[in-house]
Amino acid sequence: SETLTVEELAAKLNKEASEIIKKLMFLGVMATKNQDLDDDAVELICDEFGVEVEKEIILEDTDFDKYRDQDDKAELVERPAVVTIMGHVDHGKTTLLDAIRHTKVTEGEAGGITQHIGAYQVENDGRKLTFLDTPGHAAFTSMRSRGAQVTDIAVLVVAADDGVMPQTVEAINHAKAAEVPIIVAVNKMDKEGANPDRVMQELTEYELIPEDWGGNTIFVNMAAFKHEGIDSLLEMLQLVSEMEELKANPKANAFGTVIEAELDKGRGPVATLLVQNGTLHVSDSVVVGSTFGRVRTMVNDEGKRVQSAEPSTPVEITGLNDVPQAGDQFLVFSDEKKSRQVGEARQQKHIQETRSETTKVSVDDLFEQI
Numbered sequence: 001s002e003t004l005t006v007e008e009l010a011a012k013l014n015k016e017a018s019e020i021i022k023k024l025m026f027l028g029v030m031a032t033k034n035q036d037l038d039d040d041a042v043e044l045i046c047d048e049f050g051v052e053v054e055k056e057i058i059l060e061d062t063d064f065d066k067y068r069d070q071d072d073k074a075e076l077v078e079r080p081a082v083v084t085i086m087g088h089v090d091h092g093k094t095t096l097l098d099a100i101r102h103t104k105v106t107e108g109e110a111g112g113i114t115q116h117i118g119a120y121q122v123e124n125d126g127r128k129l130t131f132l133d134t135p136g137h138a139a140f141t142s143m144r145s146r147g148a149q150v151t152d153i154a155v156l157v158v159a160a161d162d163g164v165m166p167q168t169v170e171a172i173n174h175a176k177a178a179e180v181p182i183i184v185a186v187n188k189m190d191k192e193g194a195n196p197d198r199v200m201q202e203l204t205e206y207e208l209i210p211e212d213w214g215g216n217t218i219f220v221n222m223a224a225f226k227h228e229g230i231d232s233l234l235e236m237l238q239l240v241s242e243m244e245e246l247k248a249n250p251k252a253n254a255f256g257t258v259i260e261a262e263l264d265k266g267r268g269p270v271a272t273l274l275v276q277n278g279t280l281h282v283s284d285s286v287v288v289g290s291t292f293g294r295v296r297t298m299v300n301d302e303g304k305r306v307q308s309a310e311p312s313t314p315v316e317i318t319g320l321n322d323v324p325q326a327g328d329q330f331l332v333f334s335d336e337k338k339s340r341q342v343g344e345a346r347q348q349k350h351i352q353e354t355r356s357e358t359t360k361v362s363v364d365d366l367f368e369q370i
């Protein structure tokens with residue numbers, strides 16, 4: 001159940017922790033300021049101070065769903081698809097991502113690319129696609145287990161000379177569980193022993209059947225290493241994203257997921273966020289996982305300072321009080337006070353969840369001595 005520490009209760013009652021500790025001693029309980037008090041103990045102490053217990057003293061409802069904007073259908077506009085590259089070790093995921101980036105990210109801006117933020121957008125025929133450069137299965141699994149669904153389309157990379165391997169199957173299972181469409185990239189076509197027919201044959205076992213064989217899975221043959229097949233893959237990704245009719249409301253308060261985060265010596269907590277709905281602005285009040293803050297600076301995937309980020313855009317932000325975890329969700333509040341309240345409550349909840357339950361003062365302890 002929800003609890004407060006002696007110190008937290010003191011703060012809420014505008015008292016010193018020592019005064020609470022004295023009351024507890026008077027009631028026969030030795031306590032420290034970090035000790036947890038259950039609801040009944042809180043009520044009893046409040047009573048001692050002649051304070052009516054309002055429900056607000058107890059932790060607020062901290063569920064983001066309660067505070068998220070209801071999407072007004074009229075405001076929904078198309079947004080870029082978010083694509084995750086998956087597949088067995090060494091089948092060419094990183095090479096493919098690099099090839100896409102190098103063919104599509106403008107070279108003229110090379111001076112501006114000061115840092116790489118682990119996620120990026122490319123433009124193809126005037127339409128954008130967002131790629132997550134954290135294709136490890138672990139990241140995908142951890143995000144999914146936290147209820148964060150960030151991927152719209154999965155690209156399954158299978159090396160033509162190696163075929164379906166254990167992690168290929170794992171990737172298929174992840175993508176199927178997430179119910180996202182799968183495009184198969186048959187890679188390393190340039191290699192001796194490349195056998196795309198065998199790959200297709202093996203994948204039929206997992207209901208990934210090419211159109212030529214009467215199925216509806218898109219297969220693209222490629223040699224990422226030589227930048228061959230990249231344009232066809234991008235074309236297919238556009239096609240699938242159009243069919244998915246991906247929409248978001250850019251006018252809503254921003255909501256999304258942490259892709260990665262770390263503590264930077266100079267800048268403090270730095271987080272790469274994927275905006276999934278709404279638009280994120282510099283100086284927005286934001287609650288992120290079990291921390292919060294105000295967006296101080298925002299940098300896009302080319303390392304340039306930006307003032308806002310629309311749906312499906314990855315950005316790196318500073319201004320948080322603490323380092324969130326990959327897979328944490330974030331939400332912007334238009335009311336800074338509310339943001340602080342929810343942020344602090346989520347922080348407390350997190351601290352309590354991770355703290356051992358051994359030293360909780362219960363109302364039974366209080367009455368034991370009487």
Ligand code: GTP
Nearest residue numbers: 088089090091092093094095187188191223224225
């Ligand atoms: P992990 O991150 O370890 O899971 O591997 P990965 O899937 O990211 O594979 P990566 O891109 O690192 O490629 C593995 C090796 O395959 C590298 O030596 C690449 O140069 C090579 N490779 C990737 N694509 C191709 C290709 O199209 N043709 C050939 N011949 N080699 C390739």
Ligand code: MG
Nearest residue numbers: 092093094095
């Ligand atoms: Mg790799």
